Amino acid sequence: MAVRTQDARRDRTRGRGTAGAVLAVLLLAPACSAPRDVPPGLTAREIGATLDRRAAAVLAHDTDAYLAALDPRATSFRAAQRTELRNLADVPLESWAYAVGHVTERSADRATAEVELRYRIRGYDKAPMTSSRTVELVRRGEDRTWYVAADRAAEGAPGLLWQQGDVEVVRGARSLVLGVGRRDAELRRIADTTDRAVPVVTGAWPEPWAERVVVLVPASVEDMAGLLGSPAAGYRGIAAVTTGEVGGSGRAPADRVIVNPQAYGMLGDFGQRVVLTHETTHVATRAHTSAATPVWLSEGFADWTAYRGESRTAPEIAPDLAEAVRSGGLPAQLPSDEDFGFAEDAGKLSRAYEGAWLACELIARDWGEAELTAFYEAVGSRPQREGSVERALHTVLGTTPEDFTARWREYLRARLG
Known part of the structure; x- marks a missing residue:
């Protein structure tokens, strides 16, 4: 406008x-919704759980917990994400949440999801700002845990200041x-x-x-x-x-x-x-x-x-x-x-x-x-x-x-x- x-x-x-x-509904705590166009299942729940852990770590400024949600083999991505979390340190966040829009690609060990980041600044935002993201995830280890391997702005979407x-x-x-x-x-x-x-x-x-x-x-x-x-x-x-x-x-x-x-x-x-x-x-x-x-x-x-x-x-x-x-x-x-x-x-x-x-x-x-x-x-x-x-x-x-x-x-x- x-x-x-x-x-x-x-x-x-x-x-x-x-x-x-475009702004979304108010969210007071980290939460993820199931994909709208993929039948509910274990993969959707696990992707949501991974992003929930990541959101909670952002609000707690917990670097170890934040990195624990990232692919342990993605060395460059982990370094960039550590820096990004540090860049956010002084921003007074009230909420930070992810909502999975849909999963565009999925195999036994990899998935790509369109995700909406929703966040509010304490004392200023009554509704959240949103950022459309494309998130890639991989499964690792004997427990087949999902990790975030890449996170980038969706096609045509703006970037974020702390990046x-x-x-x-x-x-x-x-x-x-x-x-x-x-x-x-x-x-x-x-x-x-x-x-x-x-x-x-x-x-x-x-x-x-x-x-x-x-x-x-x-x-x-x-x-x-x-x-x-x-x-x-x-x-x-x-x-x-x-x-x-x-x-x-x-x-x-x-x-x-x-x-x-x-x-x-x-x-x-x-x-x-x-x-x-x-x-x-x-x-x-x-x-x-x-x-x-x-x-x-x-x-x-x-x-x-x-x-x-x-x-x-x-x-x-x-x-x-x-x-x-x-x-x-x-x-x-x-x-x-x-x-x-x-x-x-x-x-x-x-x-x-x-x-x-x-x-x-x-x-x-x-x-x-x-x-x-x-x-x-x-x-x-x-x-x-x-x-x-x-x-x-x-x-x-x-x-x-x-x-x-x-x-x-x-x-x-x-x-x-």
């Missing part, structure tokens, strides 16, 4: 949403920052900025939300892309990304703000403050954002929240759109979802974000801030995109798409011309 973009050449920010991890290095943990009043390869002072500044963002967001978004944010800071944009399962080229101009569940489930999902340290580090205090306030807004509004929510509304609302208490003028915040309006390039329509694509040129992308921000500012000015929130919720409550905006414009704002678009275009002239 929510992604944050930034043109590093200027002290200004952009936002955009991206679909993130990139030792995770340093910085705790804020309302934030938890997990960093790899970054200085403690940098992580502390990010925590402080996120802490300041939380009450700003609460002041703009009156619905209850957790008011706590987890921020991941990898070592590089390449590592950031690895956490998103996408090519690095698409994120070089992006200061931060927010991942989490969309769909209006009503549950409080586990969101993560992922910072691109290079792009974020090139911003001044103003830009960094706006970026993290924008991303925190996405965390707050997640339960009311769905497939029915157009990108212009989710990103415009996040920018409206971030800029709401700032003193900069509209042309300072929206220079690209201001230049277009003054040059006779007034947009005919509200930005489409496609206008927010990372592949678009920087100017077009900037104009989309700026136009979205001003659309939300227009609603707050002419209808009121409470109506802007009600409009957002009304759109997100619909099961699908078709008709969602039109219906909310009618029921909440008492207007039509044609009238709203005309008023928005006139507002652009007034604010930017």
Whole structure:
């Protein structure tokens, strides 16, 4: 859903949403479910038992027990897993569990299973984060015990932060920052900025939300892309990304703000403050954002929240759109979802974000801030995109798409011309 973009050449920010991890049901203790498409049997139970032992060892930070679940002949894998467990040492885990999706290959002594890792961070996650994994297992010894011989991200699935290095943990009043390869002072500044963002967001978004944010800071944009399962080229101009569940489930999902340290580090205090306030807004509004929510509304609302208490003028915040309006390039329509694509040129992308921000500012000015929130919720409550905006414009704002678009275009002239 929510992604944050930034043109590093200027002290200004952009936002955009991206679909993130799909979240599963809450698990409070290590547990494995039997495969869904393989008849229950000894192999399934033994695979589950092996993964249960591994999960318990993670929560106990028990290196010996963790290694005992691994193939004793897989020397390199065991060394890498020892390092990975050590990298996790400071992460405050509440739960860690595996659920076997299905067994894709199985013989007398070998099995390959598609597994979902589910984990929660204590004090922050009310629902678990999930990671799709492919796990290979082998049988060894006279007792024919199953051991884990390989564990990798499933095809197309993102990686995990602790696989990139030792995770340093910085705790804020309302934030938890997990960093790899970054200085403690940098992580502390990010925590402080996120802490300041939380009450700003609460002041703009009156619905209850957790008011706590987890921020991941990898070592590089390449590592950031690895956490998103996408090519690095698409994120070089992006200061931060927010991942989490969309769909209006009503549950409080586990969101993560992922910072691109290079792009974020090139911003001044103003830009960094706006970026993290924008991303925190996405965390707050997640339960009311769905497939029915157009990108212009989710990103415009996040920018409206971030800029709401700032003193900069509209042309300072929206220079690209201001230049277009003054040059006779007034947009005919509200930005489409496609206008927010990372592949678009920087100017077009900037104009989309700026136009979205001003659309939300227009609603707050002419209808009121409470109506802007009600409009957002009304759109997100619909099961699908078709008709969602039109219906909310009618029921909440008492207007039509044609009238709203005309008023928005006139507002652009007034604010930017």
